[in-house]
Every structure is written in C-alpha cells, then in structure tokens.
Amino acid sequence: MATIKDVAREAGVSISTVSHALSGKRPISEPTRRRVLEAVELLGYRPSWTARSLASGRTGVIGLIVADISNPFYPTVARGVEDVANAHDYSLVICSTDGDERRERGYIDVLEARQVDGIVYMAGLAANRRLGELIARGSIPVVAADEQLAELDLPGVYLMNERAGRMVADHLASLGHARLGFVGGPRHLPTVAERLEGYVGGAATHGITIPDELIAFADNRAEGGQVAAAILMALDDPPTAVFVANDMMALGVLEHCRSAGLAVPGDLSVVGVDDLSVARLVGLTTIRQPMYEIGATAASLLFEILDSGANPATVRMQPELVVRSTTGPPVERIYGLEMRAQLGLR
Amino acid sequence: MATIKDVAREAGVSISTVSHALSGKRPISEPTRRRVLEAVELLGYRPSWTARSLASGRTGVIGLIVADISNPFYPTVARGVEDVANAHDYSLVICSTDGDERRERGYIDVLEARQVDGIVYMAGLAANRRLGELIARGSIPVVAADEQLAELDLPGVYLMNERAGRMVADHLASLGHARLGFVGGPRHLPTVAERLEGYVGGAATHGITIPDELIAFADNRAEGGQVAAAILMALDDPPTAVFVANDMMALGVLEHCRSAGLAVPGDLSVVGVDDLSVARLVGLTTIRQPMYEIGATAASLLFEILDSGANPATVRMQPELVVRSTTGPPVERIYGLEMRAQLGLR
C-alpha cells in the first residue's frame, strides 16, 4: 500500500504539500497539484483513514444504536442518518441491540473505544446506565431519535406520539366504533405510553372510555401483536377496533385475525403506526411517520453539535393518518352473529 | 481522555509495561500488573483503537456488504457474522447496497480506505468491477455468502439451491400439482437461476414440464412477488402452485392472492425459501436455510484466512422443507368454478 511518503517522493514534493494538495486546506500551485494528483493516480494511493484519525483526532464515524434492525422501520431511519453522514464525509456503523442489555453495553463500549465522533441513539432501553455514564463523560455527543430518554435530556427527534394517538381515536370514533382496544410494546417505552395516552384522551373526547382489559402490552414485534390480539379477541366483549402502536405488531394482529377467521375490518378494525412499505402491501390503515426524515434530522442535529458545539433543540415530527382498508365501520355484533349463523359461518 | 502514558506515570512503570500488562503478550509480575490495573481503573483509561490500529496494522473491523438490509434474511445472517467476529474481538460494519451499484462502489471504497481486515460479500451485483479490482489488489480478503460470484472464484458459503428447487418440485408433485409456476428475483442472480434449475429438473422427474409463461422474474422483494403473481394468475391457464425464490417475494404472492380473493392453498399453493420468522407467522410452506449458520460460517472462513492465510474451501448448506399451510392438493379447476358458483362466491 502506497503511503503519502511515496506520493511525495514520486511527485518530488514534500509530504505536507501532498497532504494539502489533497485536502485543499491551503493554496497549492496548479502545476504542483497536478504532479501530486498524477503521482496519486500512478501509485494507486489511498489515504489511511486510521492514520488520519489519529492525527486529526476525529474518526469520521458515527454510531447508530437501534432496537431491532429486523424491523424495517430502523433500516429506513438508518438510511436517513447515513445519507447525511455521508454528505459530511462520515461513515455510519449500525448496532442492533435486539432489546438485549448486554449487547447494548457491548456496543456502547465498542463505540467509545473506537472513539466514534457521535452517536444517534434509538433503542430506548429502560436501564441504560452505560449510556448515562458515556453522556456524563461528555466526550461523545449523543442525540436521541424515536424513543425519548426521559432521564437523560438529550437533543432528539421524535414523532408527536400523543397527537398520533388522538388522530387514531378520532378516526375510529368517526367510523362509529365505541369499543376501542390498544396493543403496544412494553409500556415503559415513551412511544407506547404517549401513543396510548393520546388515544385514551382522544377517545374520551368522543365520550368513549377504554377499559383496562382492552389494553394489551406485548413484545414489540409481529409475534407480540399476534398474541395480544388473541387475548383481546378472546374476551367476552372484544373490541371492534384496535390501535396498534406500530406496524409490525399490527401485522401480527392481522395475522391473528386471518388464522382465527376474523374479518378485517368487519370483525375488527386495525390501525398501526409507521407506514412501512409492507403496510401499503397489506392495505393497513396506519399513522405515517417520516422515518427517513427522522433519521436525517437526527444526524443533522448531531453534526450541528459536532460542527459548532451548539446545543440544538429537540424536534417533533407531524404524524399523518393514512386510511386504507383495515378500518371501517363496526358491524353490529348481535346482527353479525345472527347473520353469520344464517350464512352457516362460525 | 487518559492515554497509556498517563497510566504508566500513575502506575510508576513504563509505557511498554502497561501495554503488555493489558495485552498479556509477555509475562508481568503480579504486583506490577495490579498497579497497572488500578491506574487504569482510576483514570478510566480506554485504549485508543485508532492508535492501536495504526501501530499494529490491523483495524479489527470486518465489513459486511448485503443487498437489502430491510429484508429480514440479512439481519439474521449478519448476526451470525457478527457473533463470530465479536468472538475474535472484531467489530462488524454492515453496508446495504439496496441493489444500487453506485452505493456499492461507495461502500467498497470506504471499506478499503478504512482498511477493514476482511469483507463478507453477499450482494451479488451483476457488474461489480470494483469488487473485482479490490480482490485483484489482494490486500483485503473477501469471502462470499448466499450469492455465488461466478467470475470471482472466492471461498464462500451457499445454500444447495438446486437441491432446494428439487425438493419443492417433489413436494408439489406429490400433492398432485401438475401446473407449476415459478416466481423469482432477477434471473442473473445465481440463487434464482439455481433454484429454478433444480425446480425445473425436479418437475421433469415427475413428468411435468414448466412452460415459460409460468416463469416470472421480478424485483427481489414483496412488491415484486405481488406483481409477478398478478401476471401469472391472470393467465388463461394459471398455475395451481408456485415456487417463489424467497420468502419476502412469497409474502407478496400471498398478498396478491388475498387482495384478488384467491384461496391459498385452494386456488394456489405457495412455497418460499428462507424460513424467515414471518413465514411461521403466516403459515408459509418454505425451504429453510440456516441463515445464522451461513453468516457464522462465512465469518469463520474469513478468520481462517486472516489467522492462517489458508485458502478455505467453499461450503454448501443443506436446505430443509418446512410444510405449513400454504401448500395443499390442487382443487380441480372446473369443479372449483362450479362449486364456487354454487356457493355464490365469485
């Protein structure tokens, strides 16, 4: 591997001239620059990022910690982060904790050891002491996204979760639903709690009370949605509509309906959050959140800190209701049963 | 940030003693070691990975290039790669090309500039000149996984794709299907071509010929499966069963059936490949491939090269048929139409 020294020798100039010709950090005469560039070309020289990092004190890497990379939500956000990172000549390394705290600790240690220049955190683990310590140490700036870290007071970018919940309640109430259910991930997650809060509040606006037994928390993935739906729909008086706190779980709810022979939206209206591409695929009514922009904005906040040491304000994104085919008016339960009996259906 | 120098001063020993006490690369007296460890603790010293890389000539990073991180297949494989990487004290950086050749070039350049110690490549892009050049340069070992790079002759780990295709043909034929369709990603992908080949060959064994019009290639994702299914099922004489070259596309096929009112497996039997967790969720019959092991094995091959300069042999993994509820005997088309008419269904 050719080094800067080789290039200097080949071009007949000093090392610092090569460095500056390449970085453009000081004026270089045109002929000199050309000679350098030719030498670079000839030798196939590629600057060592490692050496550059050591000398400059910046690694040119930012870390992204996500909860679960196999939920398509995260890759989309990650793309937003990555694109603005690249625009700043930074690389991105993605760490997926899968809700495992040991993994998360490991990642935080590695990111710190590798001295990444900044971290975008969107895992929302309950007891992230390690992250707290890292932030306390203050050597690596951190911005949050998606899940707000209550105790840590970081700049961040989040969906207006409460508003999202209200929008869903409004939509469902306007369709005539009065028996509303909720399915979400762990209740300690701010997104879940806030979406539920808005939902309950919005329902109250329409004179609807959501009883505790219609509120189910489960694992934050499709499987969780499936078991939660099974529980809710086995109730004596099941909901006619559910708000599911994210699209993957909503897929699980839909799957339960399919396997249990429940019609959607006939027997149950379902609305999710995220608007993953699969939501369009299955016709899921959902709350769209600007995933790519969330990532891009989070990264921008980080670079604000990196570039100017600023302490940027938190950003809140607008949710948007996308009505597709999993929501509709409730079918009167009694009639429904009678009609199904007449039709010879179970 | 405390450096090794600070630790040395604090512990009252030399820099090299600290280095060796930490790495264990040479005998250190117990009291000395303890003093060093205490100093490390006291100062909160963390070795600089950057400096270490520069001095040792190894970055401790391997790169993983995947085609599309939002297909859950890849995160699962990636986990396998990562776990063995971590076991070797290596970090993993994942690059998702999304089928975009410019992105891929960019990633390869970055990985090379960062001087990662090795690369696991599973993107299978058609014209990857840049990768060829990198391999030709020979400074960074590369192993392939999933998609075989015909022109490049790398060590790699792949599914026995042809056998997978045969297994599907056998399964479908044994159920009594005679009109077999195929849906896959771009035909230039070795996985697609091989699975199709095995399928066609297996069908022939049962005296079944698969006509060209029942073979559809599309975008390698759920949406692609959906449009391919739409085309096949609009034929005058549509297939009674399809082999879909991966689970995400199979999901798209299933979605087409749902939205078109086609019963599965009544009107169409569907089998996929991968056995993603979502396949279980929706009851998809599929060919399981050991995703995690593929990743882990690929990483092991890479470390064989890294550790001993060996030239490891390619590994082929066994496919396994998992029968669920999307395959069943074909319903006679004529009878089917009559019966449906009788039932008042369309």
Next chain:
DNA sequence: TTGAAAGCGTTACCAT
C-alpha cells in the same frame, strides 16, 4: 507557495 518537524496513542523490537 512550500518544507520541516512535532505530535497523535499505540505496538513491537531491542536492550537491560
């Protein structure tokens, strides 16, 4: 506009 040289924080070799 250019060059020389002092770091950056390690590792690894050579002494002791």
Next chain:
DNA sequence: ATGGTAACGCTTTCAA
C-alpha cells in the same frame, strides 16, 4: 520482568 524508542501514516503548526 521491565524500560526505551522507533515505527505506523497522517495532520498541523511553525518557518522560510
């Protein structure tokens, strides 16, 4: 068992 010190390949003063 321990210490001294030359790399590693670059960036960045400081001089000229």
